[in-house]
Structures are given as C-alpha cells and as structure tokens.
Amino acid sequence: MTTPVQPGSGRLRPLGLQEVRLTGGHWGERQAVNAANTIRHCLHWLETIGWIENFTRAAAGAPFERAGREFSDSEIYKLVEAMAWEIGRTGDPGLEARFAELTAVIAVAQEEDGYLNTMFGHPGQLPRYSELEWGHELYCYGHLLQAGVARLRCHGEDDFTRLCRRVADHVCDVFGLGGIEKVCGHAVIEAGLAEFARATGEARYLEQARLFVERRGTHTLGDGGFGRAYYQDDMPVREAEVLRGHAVRALYLSSGAIDVAVDTGDDALLEAVRRQWDATVRRRTHLTGGMGSRYIDEAFGPDFALPPDRAYSESCAGVAAVMTAWRLMLATGDLGYGDVIERVSWNVLSGAVAPDGTTFFYANPLHVRTADATPPHDHALPHQAAGGQRAPWYDVSCCPTNLARTFAQFAVYVATADDAGIQIHQYTPSSIDTLVDGSRFALTVATAYPDEGTVVIRVEANQGSERTVSLRVPVWAEGAEVTGPDGVPRPVEAGRPATVTAAFAPGDEIRLHLPVEPRWTVPDPRIDAVRGCAAVERGPVVLCAESIDLPGGADVAELTVDAAVAPVERDGRVYVSAQIHDREADWPYGPAASDEEGKSAEVALVPFHRRATRGPASMRVWLPLS
Amino acid sequence: MTTPVQPGSGRLRPLGLQEVRLTGGHWGERQAVNAANTIRHCLHWLETIGWIENFTRAAAGAPFERAGREFSDSEIYKLVEAMAWEIGRTGDPGLEARFAELTAVIAVAQEEDGYLNTMFGHPGQLPRYSELEWGHELYCYGHLLQAGVARLRCHGEDDFTRLCRRVADHVCDVFGLGGIEKVCGHAVIEAGLAEFARATGEARYLEQARLFVERRGTHTLGDGGFGRAYYQDDMPVREAEVLRGHAVRALYLSSGAIDVAVDTGDDALLEAVRRQWDATVRRRTHLTGGMGSRYIDEAFGPDFALPPDRAYSESCAGVAAVMTAWRLMLATGDLGYGDVIERVSWNVLSGAVAPDGTTFFYANPLHVRTADATPPHDHALPHQAAGGQRAPWYDVSCCPTNLARTFAQFAVYVATADDAGIQIHQYTPSSIDTLVDGSRFALTVATAYPDEGTVVIRVEANQGSERTVSLRVPVWAEGAEVTGPDGVPRPVEAGRPATVTAAFAPGDEIRLHLPVEPRWTVPDPRIDAVRGCAAVERGPVVLCAESIDLPGGADVAELTVDAAVAPVERDGRVYVSAQIHDREADWPYGPAASDEEGKSAEVALVPFHRRATRGPASMRVWLPLS
Incomplete structure (x- = not known):
C-alpha cells in the first residue's frame, strides 16, 4: 500500500495515498508547493553544492575532495523518498525521469558487496565502519531503505529497490550476530530495516532491526564527547523512562523500536516506548509540539527545561515526532496521539518551510530576540545559527x-x-475511500478549520452496513459538539474520540464543531523559562507577536499583555490588549518596585507558522503578563 | 611593584602585595587554601596528564602524540604566574624551587627565534601560525607574558623573564607592521604585551599590543564557525556598543584595550570599553556577577537573555571581569566598579573552588535541575558538562x-x-601600608563582613597631614552609615563613595556600617528566564536553595516562596517562607487555573559560593513566587 508505515499488527490500519487525498486547504496547498517548488529546490542545491556528485566521484576510485558533511548522502536518499511518494501520488513523468537519473548516480557508487557510502572506504578516506559514533553510514542506509520502501509501495521492484536490497543484505551480513555487534551513532536504520522487511517480506531485515534496537544502550559506542545519552546508548530502550539526548536520534530510535515491537509481538518494548513518549509530552515538549531544548547537542534538556529563545525544536525532530506518534496511534488505537501530530504539523513542520517552499528553518525557537536580516538566497547558513529568518540551505541540511x-x-x-x-485524525479538505471489513466506505471532508470550527463529513459511498466514524476531539476543545445523520447535536468530551455509528447512506453528513476562538494558554508552573507569561492559541495553531506589528518601532522585549481580556478576532486577525514599556536600569536586580505603566496598545498576532514572512522582526510566542 | 596591573596613567594607584595584606577572614582563608592546596593540585594534574611533558617532547624533535588541547601550554603559564605571585607574597622556598624547574622545562621547547608552542611547528604538526582562528599560539604567549610580569615585579630578571622577553620580541618581529598582520582568535596577548611593556620599559611591546587591539574587528580572521563576533573580530573595539561573543575573549580583549588606552592616552578607546562594560553590566550580567549565557559558544547572549539553568558564567569569565573592572576603576577613579568585583569574587570565583581548593566549577549556572553524583577525584570532566558538582580537572582546564x-x-x-x-574597595580583614603623597599612611581593617555589617578601619600610622579615606558603599547598601574619628555617625548614599578626611593620628578609627540583613531581590522585568521569581541576597552574597534542605526529599522544582515575608536569620542561617507543590499534567499547557496550595515550609538557604559542598543536590538561586 502507498503508505509510509505498514505495521504487521496494530489497532488501526493506515490508508494509502490512493485511499486518502488532500483536496485543498492548507495541507493541500503545502503539498502542492512541495511538489512544485521544494523538491525541485532541494534537487538544485544537491546538484549545485556537489553532494550528488560525491557518488560519481567516489565511484571513480581516485582520492577526491568530498563535498558536505558525513551524512550528506542521506539528503539524496530523503529526496528520492519524497520523489517516490510524489510519483505514487501523481504519477508525474518528469519526476519519474529524475528518479531514474538519481538511481543511476547512486548505483555507480555501490560496491560489489552492497556497501554504499561516499565518505568512507575510498582512497584517502577512513575505513568503512571505523567511526560508528559519528560516521552515519547506517544512518544513511536507514534513509535509503525508507526511500526503497516508498518505491516498492508506490511502484514495485526496480533498479533502485534492488540496490536497496543489496544494502539491506550487506547490513545483515556485516552487523548480524558474529559480525560488528554495534549500533550507529544516529538511529534510523532500525525503522528503515523494519519497514523494508514489511515491504519485501524478508524476515531477516526485521531480525536485524531487532538486533540494533536491543543492542542500543549496551555501550557498544564510545562516550563520543556528549556522553552516551546523546545517542541513546546510555541504557537499553526497554529500561528508559523518558526520551533524552539528541532529539531526532531519540525519536527515530523510538519509531524503529515500535516497528520491531509490533512486528515481533513484543508488548513490553511497545509499552516502554509509549511510557517514554508520554513522559516526554508531559515534561519535555514545547507549546508548538516542538522537541529539543538545547543548541549545543540538539538535545532534550531535563524535565521542564523548555526555554523559548533556545528552543531548538529542530524541524527534523518534528518529522520524527510525527513518525513516532503515528506508529503509537496505529499500534494502540489511541486517537490522542493525533493531538501532537496536529500540533507539530501546524506549528513546526508547516512553519519550517516558507509559503513558497524554498526557504527553511532548521531550529524553530518560540522567541527570537533580534530582528535578523533575511539570509541571501544563494548562501547556505550554519545550521545552529539562531536566526529569525528562513534560509535556502544549511551546512547541515x-x-x-x-x-x-x-x-x-x-x-x-x-x-x-x-x-x-x-x-x-486531521481536519482538512480531503477524500477518503477505502474498504472497511471488505466493503467500500468513502467519505469527503469539507472544512475551513482551524480558521472556522465546523467540519462536515459527507458519506460518499457505503457498501457495508453499520459503520462507525470516529473523530479526534483535541484536548483543548472544551465545548465541542458532534451532529450525526440524525441531525441532533451532541456534546463531546475534549480529549476523547467522538464516534458516530450508523448504517450510513450516501449523502449522510456528520458535523463536528470545534471551538476555535482564539484563547489564552498558560504554562505549567514548573516551566521556568515562561513563568508569568501566556500565549494565544487558536485551535492547534500557536500565535506569536512580531515586532513588525508593534506601534512606534517597539521591540517584543518591551511588550506585556493583559490576559484577563480575551483575544479578539477582527477581519481575520487576532488582537490582544497590550502595553509597551520603556525601561532602563544601571543594575538589573533590586528591591521589588511597582513596574511603571506602559503605553496601552492593541497588538495583532500572527500564526507561528506564518512568522518571518514579512522581513526582519523580533518575535515571541510567550507574552509576559502586564 | 608586586601588583598585577600597573597603568602608565590613571586616577588611582594600585598597591602591591607588600602594601596590602589579607590578615584572615574569608579571603585570607581562600588565599591560604590556594597556596597550600590549589597550586599543588594543579601542578600534580599538569604533570600527571602530560601537559608539562609536552614541552620536553616537543623539544626532542621527533613526532609525538601531544597531550591536551591546543591551549594547554597556557595552563602551565598561568600556574607559573600563580607561583610567582605566591613567591612574591611569601617567599616560599619550596615554590621557588618548583618555579625554577618549570622554567627549565619550558625553556627547552623555545626555538632559536623565540617561538614557543608545543602544538605547532614540530614534525607532524601544522605549521606555526597557520591556524590563528583556533590555534591559540598568541593566547598562550599572553598568559606567558603575564607570568613574566609577575616574576619581574616580585623577583626581577631571571631565566624565566629572559625567556619571556624573547617571546615578546618574536611576537613583535612576526606580527608587527609588514609581518602577519592578523590577530589571535583568543585575546589576551594584548594585555600580556602591554603589561610586559610596563614591567620592562620596552615601548615596542606596547606598540605591538596597540596594533593587535586596532586590528581586532577588521576581519583578519575567518568566520570560524561561530561567526566573527565570537572572537570580537566583527567590528573594531572602538565602535562596539556592548560586549559580545565568547565572554572570556571579550573581557580579556577589554582588559588589553584599557591598558593600551591609558598608556597611549587614547581617551576615545577607554570610553569605548567603558561604554561596552556598562551596557554589559546593565543587560548581560547574571545576579552573581557572572557573564556568559550560552553553552554552545561560551558566549554572551543578546540583551536580557540570562537563563539561570544555562548561565554559562564561566569561572574564567569571572577572572576576566575582575581584570576589566579593576582596570576601569584605576583609570577612572570610579569606585562603583568595585561592586562588580565584589559580586563576582564572592559568587563566581569563590564558589568556583571547593573549600579545600582541589575541585572546581568551569561553568557556574544559577540553577541546577538534577542532583548529579560527585565526579571521581581522578577523572577529568568534559568542560561543558552542566554538572552540579565540582570536578578535580577538565578536558579544557x-x-x-x-x-x-x-x-x-x-x-x-x-x-x-x-x-x-x-x-x-573590598571589606575583609587586612592591613594597608603605603605612601600617600610621599608619606607613610597605614590602616588595618577589621570586620566579619558580610556576615556582619560593621567594618572598623584603624589608623596605624600617618606621617602626612590631612588624609582622605574613601570607602566604597555598594549600590544595594541603602541605610549605610559612616562614623569618622569624631564619633558622629553620618548617613551615606548607596552607590556613592563615603569619604572621611582628617589629620588622622594612630589609633583613630573609622566605622562603616553596611546593612547586610538578608533581602529579597527581583529581576528586571525584561529578564525573561527569571520572571516571577525572587532571590535572596545578603550583602554581596547571593543565596540559593538546595534540595538537600527541602523537607520530604522534595526537589527545588517543587518549591515556591513568599517574598512578602522577609527572610529571617537564625543561628547563622537564612530561612524563607516557602511552599512545596506536588503537580502533574498530561499536557503542560492549558487555560489559566488557580494553582493548588502547596505544603507550607520554612526553607534554609545557603550562600551560592557554598553550594554543592554536601553531596548531590538540585539547586536554584531564583525562587518562583508562590
């Protein structure tokens, strides 16, 4: 099926790209921009800066000055994966031709025994697998195999998937029992192998994924500089209580561990990952759904260490959070995981790409203190630049x-x-057409959510008898209502699924009403970095203030808000009551003094995902209370 | 004179170690522990881990596996400087013998032309001066020359100071006009050369220091990864408005720039550094006086970005802040700079060394979230480990x-x-015996400050006529009083010097009373990271809560305080009214809810500089308000 995760068992069955289609709205537009601009943009950069050329140069056999960091091969693989899904969705012949070209370039660098990496093992390079802590060879394979999965599911066997099979076999040969009994410093091979096992039916790959998951935490890697928790090698997966270390690594590993758990019937392993995820959502997640709170090691901090200005909240951690939450939902049937997917998608993923699809955020802090200039369109930025503007590319991209x-x-x-x-799970204009218990059941979803709160689900076909439509009601949706084909509105509980069961006929409608009026949200008192602040949310969308909207050229540092006054909506914009302050002190600590009155102002907020689209600005999500 | 900074001009004249002596109290004890334990401890580590042996191995001429990082030579030089001052103060013959031994070891590695570094220029190493951004060759010289200054002032010319002269000449030969017209990525050569010029009378060294100061900010260095602001090469010293980039580098550079300014009569340069310092104190300094708010680049953050848990506040930045503030005070005569020296000394420097002098903090955050185990006594810790316990040594030490x-x-x-x-400037048991306008004037200071608020200054000798004794009154000291020989108490203004002018006779006393009752202090509303918190200070001493003092095994994360109730002192300890909370939430953001009542408790605080002396504990200076 044309879907990225297809577990061997689980409570819910994923649908493929042929079964569920975006028919417009925010996500339809994001998908169209991605197809039209982002994939092309990435291909252009990969060609221009030599990361693709590394493959032909490595194949040539002579020493060469390799472009990019040790993991740059993986960018080609992730782009190939994007192209494979896109081809599966649209059948675009232009993309198919580029896919074949890229496959050919990658193939020339593959060695006789299946080994494939442009950074190691060639003349003048370090030997293969000599740097498992930092070398990223298995990490690159993990992304390659996920591309192979996409291709197998959207197209079937071809040169590219055969190349992937040789890599997977090679990994089993080299890293199986009696081989190099270690793991890669950056997890993702686990999910790659497990999914490739599902797509090919080769049990050997699943077993190798299982070995990697079980080995993690047994100190097969060295300290590495940041300590073993950085790559989750500090303790076995099944013993950990919370996600820790490098956020992307931790979440990729969780995804792979869930794949292994559900395909091997290892309930204890599944429960371990679920426990870690739940604790992470409770104590280590930003309001945006972003994960990671440290720049230096791109890592989770301790519980409640969630600084908005240094919220690393890497875009890739957003991707990885969706991967993990989705797998947990499929496995457990708990629709609540969709809350985090929604939050991450709207605030992190959607905001990480500019509306035109050609500039990107690497880190997604919730507070930008200085109004940085827009980076040049032809220059790759350092990935840890805490910039407030999107860049076209990064050194680590x-x-x-x-x-x-x-x-x-x-x-x-x-x-x-x-x-x-x-x-x-997600309310956006779409059509759903699948088999339920062997009979066709088709729905269309029409909504302007979250700008408006009404979601209309229309039954297009029902060849079965009684069917249940279950709707995720987000945890913030106090006062939600659902109306079934009987036309009677019924209150539903926030954070619990709303279900409508009926012998649906074509034309029947279900209406879900979610309260999307802008609302004040306050943080848990233990989140030190945002104490005394409130934020405005609208449905799942986090809003922010940008200096560009403040009167008199004020900076967001001068802003306080009155959260006793509800945010108001006018002409499609959200406004809050605020004050602008002018302060100075020789020494910024002293006895308590009543804060001076600021100048009153009504300040417009913008969705966090639309920040930094109008030129340099300072920005903050968490607004200090007056 | 046996003093570390001896400007060519300035409003105040520094005294030497023969003129002012510590006679007990906290600082006398710290100095004694330093002499008895810390210097010996450092020597032991430098010998054990091979950083001293690098010199003999470099001199041997064969390729060798060098121990330590690129700047490790400087640790030997700083220790040599410590020994030189200590020998100057006490004449300790054992130390003098070790000093001679170290000199001999260093000397063997010096090249014919004066070059001296164990990391570059030898077989198998990079060429000399090929890595000015990161190589630290001139940085090492800067510390070497400061050691040379100490030796010249405490002892006079010897093998070590001749070695230093050859280095200084070499630097002028190679980096003068027409030579390598660049700077070092890590400033300190500027202050080293300027002071060495003062100690030797060689104007050439001052001119070279001036060249280095003027060159800084003209982009003679590459981007280096963190950007040029990291090493202050982003803009000329005289144009900057605030300190930025790597905190130690910024402060060392400021020190050198002041030295150059006062010795060349460059008032504009002095004013530029003063402006930057003042802005930094107003907006980029922690309550402890610590500077630096980022781990990743050990740097100042933007204005008001002062996170207590990630307050880098490097111990060396404390040292460098004292160097800069002291020079500004000597140059301008403004006693207010002593406030920061006092604050940094008590909270950062004093707390960075354990009471026994053999374990150290590298970073000095104001909030430690996890109760880390005590590091082993024979193991060097990574310097960026955000540990809550002191370590005996660091990889970067x-x-x-x-x-x-x-x-x-x-x-x-x-x-x-x-x-x-x-x-x-600093109130501690001491004796001061110097010439004022050519005539002897001697005082003793007796005090238990800051445990008690009374400082008694007794005149021991006055061979002149009318003399003025000026006393720094800290900015927090509202209600201070001074009593001159006339016995009449007189209120003095906080933040302004208190002066007593009289034709003093031996036995005359001046009494200063400073209000050292523990007090609540609140932060500027713009310091986001500690909004809604208060801290307790006692005189210049910042206090903190440690989990070890909380009832029922509570963590500091569960603590809130009532700042409407004044802190009370009982049996030498300070207590605050507090609550202990027990909270949990599935998603830590939501509508405003009245916080549940915690359990009331009276909680003892300890001086920040005495933290982490009773085993693992979480700790915080800024206490959330109930």
Whole structure:
C-alpha cells in the first residue's frame, strides 16, 4: 500500500495515498508547493553544492575532495523518498525521469558487496565502519531503505529497490550476530530495516532491526564527547523512562523500536516506548509540539527545561515526532496521539518551510530576540545559527529534504480504518475511500478549520452496513459538539474520540464543531523559562507577536499583555490588549518596585507558522503578563 | 611593584602585595587554601596528564602524540604566574624551587627565534601560525607574558623573564607592521604585551599590543564557525556598543584595550570599553556577577537573555571581569566598579573552588535541575558538562590555574591610593601600608563582613597631614552609615563613595556600617528566564536553595516562596517562607487555573559560593513566587 508505515499488527490500519487525498486547504496547498517548488529546490542545491556528485566521484576510485558533511548522502536518499511518494501520488513523468537519473548516480557508487557510502572506504578516506559514533553510514542506509520502501509501495521492484536490497543484505551480513555487534551513532536504520522487511517480506531485515534496537544502550559506542545519552546508548530502550539526548536520534530510535515491537509481538518494548513518549509530552515538549531544548547537542534538556529563545525544536525532530506518534496511534488505537501530530504539523513542520517552499528553518525557537536580516538566497547558513529568518540551505541540511518527504506523504496522516469504520485524525479538505471489513466506505471532508470550527463529513459511498466514524476531539476543545445523520447535536468530551455509528447512506453528513476562538494558554508552573507569561492559541495553531506589528518601532522585549481580556478576532486577525514599556536600569536586580505603566496598545498576532514572512522582526510566542 | 596591573596613567594607584595584606577572614582563608592546596593540585594534574611533558617532547624533535588541547601550554603559564605571585607574597622556598624547574622545562621547547608552542611547528604538526582562528599560539604567549610580569615585579630578571622577553620580541618581529598582520582568535596577548611593556620599559611591546587591539574587528580572521563576533573580530573595539561573543575573549580583549588606552592616552578607546562594560553590566550580567549565557559558544547572549539553568558564567569569565573592572576603576577613579568585583569574587570565583581548593566549577549556572553524583577525584570532566558538582580537572582546564593566579594576587584588589589618601574597595580583614603623597599612611581593617555589617578601619600610622579615606558603599547598601574619628555617625548614599578626611593620628578609627540583613531581590522585568521569581541576597552574597534542605526529599522544582515575608536569620542561617507543590499534567499547557496550595515550609538557604559542598543536590538561586 502507498503508505509510509505498514505495521504487521496494530489497532488501526493506515490508508494509502490512493485511499486518502488532500483536496485543498492548507495541507493541500503545502503539498502542492512541495511538489512544485521544494523538491525541485532541494534537487538544485544537491546538484549545485556537489553532494550528488560525491557518488560519481567516489565511484571513480581516485582520492577526491568530498563535498558536505558525513551524512550528506542521506539528503539524496530523503529526496528520492519524497520523489517516490510524489510519483505514487501523481504519477508525474518528469519526476519519474529524475528518479531514474538519481538511481543511476547512486548505483555507480555501490560496491560489489552492497556497501554504499561516499565518505568512507575510498582512497584517502577512513575505513568503512571505523567511526560508528559519528560516521552515519547506517544512518544513511536507514534513509535509503525508507526511500526503497516508498518505491516498492508506490511502484514495485526496480533498479533502485534492488540496490536497496543489496544494502539491506550487506547490513545483515556485516552487523548480524558474529559480525560488528554495534549500533550507529544516529538511529534510523532500525525503522528503515523494519519497514523494508514489511515491504519485501524478508524476515531477516526485521531480525536485524531487532538486533540494533536491543543492542542500543549496551555501550557498544564510545562516550563520543556528549556522553552516551546523546545517542541513546546510555541504557537499553526497554529500561528508559523518558526520551533524552539528541532529539531526532531519540525519536527515530523510538519509531524503529515500535516497528520491531509490533512486528515481533513484543508488548513490553511497545509499552516502554509509549511510557517514554508520554513522559516526554508531559515534561519535555514545547507549546508548538516542538522537541529539543538545547543548541549545543540538539538535545532534550531535563524535565521542564523548555526555554523559548533556545528552543531548538529542530524541524527534523518534528518529522520524527510525527513518525513516532503515528506508529503509537496505529499500534494502540489511541486517537490522542493525533493531538501532537496536529500540533507539530501546524506549528513546526508547516512553519519550517516558507509559503513558497524554498526557504527553511532548521531550529524553530518560540522567541527570537533580534530582528535578523533575511539570509541571501544563494548562501547556505550554519545550521545552529539562531536566526529569525528562513534560509535556502544549511551546512547541515537535513531538514529541507526531510520536510519534502513528509509533505509528500502527508495525506496518509488524515485518516485510518479498522474493521468497524474510519477514524479521522486531521481536519482538512480531503477524500477518503477505502474498504472497511471488505466493503467500500468513502467519505469527503469539507472544512475551513482551524480558521472556522465546523467540519462536515459527507458519506460518499457505503457498501457495508453499520459503520462507525470516529473523530479526534483535541484536548483543548472544551465545548465541542458532534451532529450525526440524525441531525441532533451532541456534546463531546475534549480529549476523547467522538464516534458516530450508523448504517450510513450516501449523502449522510456528520458535523463536528470545534471551538476555535482564539484563547489564552498558560504554562505549567514548573516551566521556568515562561513563568508569568501566556500565549494565544487558536485551535492547534500557536500565535506569536512580531515586532513588525508593534506601534512606534517597539521591540517584543518591551511588550506585556493583559490576559484577563480575551483575544479578539477582527477581519481575520487576532488582537490582544497590550502595553509597551520603556525601561532602563544601571543594575538589573533590586528591591521589588511597582513596574511603571506602559503605553496601552492593541497588538495583532500572527500564526507561528506564518512568522518571518514579512522581513526582519523580533518575535515571541510567550507574552509576559502586564 | 608586586601588583598585577600597573597603568602608565590613571586616577588611582594600585598597591602591591607588600602594601596590602589579607590578615584572615574569608579571603585570607581562600588565599591560604590556594597556596597550600590549589597550586599543588594543579601542578600534580599538569604533570600527571602530560601537559608539562609536552614541552620536553616537543623539544626532542621527533613526532609525538601531544597531550591536551591546543591551549594547554597556557595552563602551565598561568600556574607559573600563580607561583610567582605566591613567591612574591611569601617567599616560599619550596615554590621557588618548583618555579625554577618549570622554567627549565619550558625553556627547552623555545626555538632559536623565540617561538614557543608545543602544538605547532614540530614534525607532524601544522605549521606555526597557520591556524590563528583556533590555534591559540598568541593566547598562550599572553598568559606567558603575564607570568613574566609577575616574576619581574616580585623577583626581577631571571631565566624565566629572559625567556619571556624573547617571546615578546618574536611576537613583535612576526606580527608587527609588514609581518602577519592578523590577530589571535583568543585575546589576551594584548594585555600580556602591554603589561610586559610596563614591567620592562620596552615601548615596542606596547606598540605591538596597540596594533593587535586596532586590528581586532577588521576581519583578519575567518568566520570560524561561530561567526566573527565570537572572537570580537566583527567590528573594531572602538565602535562596539556592548560586549559580545565568547565572554572570556571579550573581557580579556577589554582588559588589553584599557591598558593600551591609558598608556597611549587614547581617551576615545577607554570610553569605548567603558561604554561596552556598562551596557554589559546593565543587560548581560547574571545576579552573581557572572557573564556568559550560552553553552554552545561560551558566549554572551543578546540583551536580557540570562537563563539561570544555562548561565554559562564561566569561572574564567569571572577572572576576566575582575581584570576589566579593576582596570576601569584605576583609570577612572570610579569606585562603583568595585561592586562588580565584589559580586563576582564572592559568587563566581569563590564558589568556583571547593573549600579545600582541589575541585572546581568551569561553568557556574544559577540553577541546577538534577542532583548529579560527585565526579571521581581522578577523572577529568568534559568542560561543558552542566554538572552540579565540582570536578578535580577538565578536558579544557583553563579555570583551575586561572583561579589560582587570581587568589594569589587577591589582596591587591582590597585598596588603592592616590595623592589624597587611600580607597578601600573590598571589606575583609587586612592591613594597608603605603605612601600617600610621599608619606607613610597605614590602616588595618577589621570586620566579619558580610556576615556582619560593621567594618572598623584603624589608623596605624600617618606621617602626612590631612588624609582622605574613601570607602566604597555598594549600590544595594541603602541605610549605610559612616562614623569618622569624631564619633558622629553620618548617613551615606548607596552607590556613592563615603569619604572621611582628617589629620588622622594612630589609633583613630573609622566605622562603616553596611546593612547586610538578608533581602529579597527581583529581576528586571525584561529578564525573561527569571520572571516571577525572587532571590535572596545578603550583602554581596547571593543565596540559593538546595534540595538537600527541602523537607520530604522534595526537589527545588517543587518549591515556591513568599517574598512578602522577609527572610529571617537564625543561628547563622537564612530561612524563607516557602511552599512545596506536588503537580502533574498530561499536557503542560492549558487555560489559566488557580494553582493548588502547596505544603507550607520554612526553607534554609545557603550562600551560592557554598553550594554543592554536601553531596548531590538540585539547586536554584531564583525562587518562583508562590
């Protein structure tokens, strides 16, 4: 099936790109921009800066000055994956031709025994697998195999998938029992192998994924500089209580561990990952759904260490959070995981790409203190530049291609099915057409959510009898209502699924009403970095203030707000009551003094995902209370 | 004179180690522990881990596996400087013998033309001066020359100072006009050369220091990864408005720029540094006086970005802040700079070394979230480990030797003189005996400050006529009083010097009373990271809560305080009214809810500089308000 995750068992069944389609709205537009601009943009950069050329140069056999960092091969693979999904969705012949070209370039660098990497093992390079802590060879394979999965599911066997099979076999040969009994410093091979096992039916790959998951945490890697928790080698997966270390690595590993758990029936492993995820959402997640709170090691901090200005919240951690939450939902049937997917998608993923699809955020802090100039369009930025503006590329440029593959597959996150009916997770204009218990059941979803709160689900076909439509009601949606074909509105509980069961006939409608009026949100008192602040949310969308909207050239540092006054909406914009302050002190600490009155102002907020689209500005999500 | 900074001009005259002596109290004890334990401890580590042996191995001429990072030579030089001051103070013959041994080891590695570095220029190493951004060759010289200054002032010319002269000449030969017209990525050569010029009378060294200061900011260095602001090469010193980039580099550069400014009569340069310092104190300094708010680049953050848990506040930045503030005070005569020296000394420097002098903090955050185990006594920690416990050594171990040289010279920061009298900056048991306008004027200071608020200054000798004793009154000291020989108490203004002018006779007393009752302090509303918190200070001493003092095994994350209730002192400890909370939430953001009542408790605080001396504990200075 044309879907990125297809577990061997689980409570919910994912749908493929042929079964669920985006028909417009925000996500339809993001997918179209991704297809039209982002994939092309990434291909252009990969060609221009030599990361693709590395393959032909490595194949040539002579020493060469390699372009890019040790993981740059993976960017080509993630782009290939994006193209594979996009071809699966649209059949675009131009993309198919580029796919074949890229396959040919990659293939020339593959060695006799299946080994494939442009950074190691060639003349003048370090030997293969001599730097597992930092070398990223297995990491690159993991992304390659995910591309192979996309191709197998959207197209079937071809040169590219055969190349992937040789890599997977090689990994099993080299890293199996009695081989190099270690793991890669950056997880993702686990999910890659497990999914490739599902797509090919080769049990050997799943077993190798299982070995990698079990080995993690047994100190097969060295300290590495940041300590073993950085790459989750500090303790076995099944013993950990919370995600820690490098956020992307931790989440990729979680995804792979879930794949292994559900395909091997290892409930204890599944429960371990679920426990870690839940604790991470409770204590280590930003309001945007972003994960990671440290620049230095791109890592989770301790519980409640969630600084908005240094919220790393890497775009790739957003991608990886969706991967993990989706797998947990499929496995457990708990629709609540969709809350985080929605939050991450709207605030992190959507905001990480400019509306035109050609500039990107690597880190997604919730507070930008200085109004940085827009980076030049032809210059790659250092990835840890804490910039407030999107850049076309980064020295470490994992995020653009990762976002591209995620937007290309985004439709599948809208809905699932089980033997009783369909579950809808994300509310966006879409059509869903699948088999439930062997009979066709088709729905269309019409909505302007979250700008408006009404979601209309229309039954297009029902060849079965009684069916259940389950709707995720977000945890913030106090006062939600659902109306079934009987036309009677019924209150539903926030954070619990709303279900409508009926012998649906074509033309029947279900209406869900979600309260999307802008609302004040306050943080847990233990989140030190945003104490005394409030934020405005509208549905799942986090809003922010940008200096460009403040009167008199004020900076966001001078802003306080009155959260006793509800935010108001006018002409499609959200406004809050605020004060602008003018302060100075020789020494910024002293006895308590009543703060001076600021100048009153009404300040417009913008969605966080639309920040930094109007030129340099300072920005903040969490607004200090007056 | 046996003093570390001896400007060619300035409003105040520094005193030497023979003129001002610590006679007990906290600082006398710190100095004694430094002499007895810290210097020996550093020497032991430098010998054990091979950083001293690098010199003999480099001299041997064969390729060798060098121990330590590129700047490790400087640790030997800073230790040599500490020994030189200590020998100057006490004449310790054992130390003198070790000094001679170290000199001999260093000397063998010096090249014919004066070049001296164990990391570059030998077989198998990169060429000399091929990596000015990161190579630290001139940085190492800067510390070497400061050691040479100490030796010249405490002892006079010898093998070591001749070695230093050859280095200084070499630097002028190679980096003068027409030579390598660049700077070092890490400033300190500027202050080293300027001071060495003062100590030797060689104007050439001052001119070279001036060239280095003027070149800084003209982009003679590459981007380096963190951008040019990291090493202050983003703009000329005289154009900058605030300190930025790597904190130690910025402060060392400021010190050197002041030296150049006062010795060349460059008032505009002096004013530029003063402006930057003032802005930095107003907007980029932690309550402890610590500077630096980012781990990743050990740098100042933007204005008001002062996170307590990620307050880098490197110990060496504390040393460098004292260097800069002291020079500004000597140049301008403004006693207010002593406030920061006092604050940094008590909270950063004093707390960076354990009471026994053999373990150290590299970073000094104001909030430690996890109760880390005590590091092993024989293991060097990564310097960026955000640990809550002191370690015996670090991979980058700049701080122990830097603290050692500072404690060895600490007495000189107590007082200065001018033609009218003596200025007392730090209140600690001490004796001051100097010439004022050519005539002997001697004082003793007796006090238990800051445990008690009374400082008694007794005149021991006055061979002149009318003399003025000026006393720094800290900016927090509302309600201070001074009593002259006339016995009449007189209120003095906080933040302004208190002066007593009289024809003093031996036995005359001046009494200063400072209000050292523990007090609540609140932060500027723009310091986001500590909004809604208050801290307790006692005089210049910042207090903190440690989990070890909380009832029922609570963590500091569960603590809130009632700042409407004044802190109370009982049996030498300070207590605050607090609540302990027990909270949990599935998603830590939501509508405003009245916070549940915690359990009331009275919680003891400890001085920040005494934190982490009773085993693992979480800790925080800024206490959330109930």
